[in-house]
Amino acid sequence: VLDEGKPLYIPDFKLHTNSEHKLLYKMGMRRSISIPIKVDGIVVSILSAASKTAVKNDDSMMQVLGAMGGIISGTLERIKTNDKLNYQANYDMLTSLPNRHMFYSHLNTLCDDPKSSFFSILFIDLDRFKEVNDALGHQAGDDLLCLVAKRIIQVTRKQDLVARIGGDEFVVLINNCSSSLTKKTAERIINSLSLPFHLEDGLITIGASIGISTSSAGLSNADDMIKSADKSMYKVKSKGGGDYL
Numbered sequence: 001v002l003d004e005g006k007p008l009y010i011p012d013f014k015l016h017t018n019s020e021h022k023l024l025y026k027m028g029m030r031r032s033i034s035i036p037i038k039v040d041g042i043v044v045s046i047l048s049a050a051s052k053t054a055v056k057n058d059d060s061m062m063q064v065l066g067a068m069g070g071i072i073s074g075t076l077e078r079i080k081t082n083d084k085l086n087y088q089a090n091y092d093m094l095t096s097l098p099n100r101h102m103f104y105s106h107l108n109t110l111c112d113d114p115k116s117s118f119f120s121i122l123f124i125d126l127d128r129f130k131e132v133n134d135a136l137g138h139q140a141g142d143d144l145l146c147l148v149a150k151r152i153i154q155v156t157r158k159q160d161l162v163a164r165i166g167g168d169e170f171v172v173l174i175n176n177c178s179s180s181l182t183k184k185t186a187e188r189i190i191n192s193l194s195l196p197f198h199l200e201d202g203l204i205t206i207g208a209s210i211g212i213s214t215s216s217a218g219l220s221n222a223d224d225m226i227k228s229a230d231k232s233m234y235k236v237k238s239k240g241g242g243d244y245l
Helices: 019-026 060-090 100-112 129-136 138-154 179-193 222-238
Strands: 008-010 031-039 042-051 119-126 161-166 169-175 197-199 202-204 208-214
Touching: 031 060, 042 060, 060 100, 100 161, 100 169, 100 222, 119 179, 119 222, 129 138, 138 161, 138 169, 138 179, 138 197, 169 179, 179 208, 208 222
Parallel strands: none
Antiparallel strands: 008 031, 031 042, 119 169, 119 208, 161 169, 197 202
């Protein structure tokens, strides 16, 4: 084990009981040098080199491995940074759901593909969320949004895209579906979100209103489909919510 992530020099495998060192010794190896590979100061891997001949602790091999370890660490850190930036660009940081950008990207792809089969979107707006947020505070509101996200995922298919596009607004993109499946999915979401939520302050009951838009309605692009679903959702809201249209 590397001590505090420092390079490790083993002068003679014969004196070690470690199974890996014993195996290397049987293969004719005598000594080794190990260099830690770090990402953000944390050791994530080890770069090792074994030798059949004498290797001094200050041998050039240490310098070579050190340089290689630095290159590998730098590369891994850049990959991690790029992955983080990509995640932030495509996912909602609160719920870990895809965000507006990713949702529009998938929806635009379906709208632009003449071979796309029937697909639909559910525009979900929570009922009475503002009252909960105002009465219990933003932390309770954030906790509630995370629970809502989990429930929507539980009642939709794995291939459906569930996204949070802002505030208390969620959308579900349902591809390769029928009108009947779309309505049944909306019903499951309505029923699930009408059940009480357990927060630190106790049981909270909200509900949801859903507007539906389908690819068979003559809508030509993503914006038109979103606007149509949003309009239907507000019609549901005007009638008291807790339903879909």
